């Protein structure tokens with residue numbers, strides 16, 4: 001007896017429409033901010049699901065060992081996990097596809113995810129930037145889009161994208177808008193960072209890729 005498995009794994013390339021390059025900044029409140037000023041907020045269900053999971057965990061911890069109720073609580077928690085993970089994946093896939101149709105070259109920060117998890121704990125893992133980057137790269141390959149990560153040690157938030165002045169005061173995460181002390185340009189924190197990621201990415205691409 002033979003079993004034939006047919007998979008739909010053909011890699012297709014489509015021409016991107018704009019040929020534009022873009023830089024993206026990742027954030028907590030705004031999932032992505034682009035160098036051309038677009039903001040993609042974190043979906044509300046991210047937050048809602050993490051509350052549901054916390055509640056289900058608490059519920060499970062109150063049940064007696066080896067009881068039927070404990071078994072029920074376990075199943076309920078697993079269901080919420082699964083649903084939450086599916087919703088997140090769906091959001092990531094749709095967003096990655098949209099970006100790949102819109103841009104030809106995408107620059108993102110090379111986030112040291114482990115270090116960030118240590119710093120911000122649960123929030124970051126919920127937002128699952130790492131998971132999104134993986135999906136984005138996968139989609140990019142299908143669409144013939146280039147995704148590059150720029151050096152994570154480059155201070156994208158503190159540098160004025162107009163004149164290159166570094167303003168260490170912007171280190172403070174509470175500062176959402178600032179005026180460059182050198183050239184007077186008014187900046188939105190995240191858009192300025194995204195613009196720097198784009199600039200830095202374009203400047204530091206390997207020589208053979210520069211047309």
Ligand SMILES: [Zn+2]
Pocket residue numbers: 160161162163164165180181182183184185
């Ligand atoms: Zn400036």
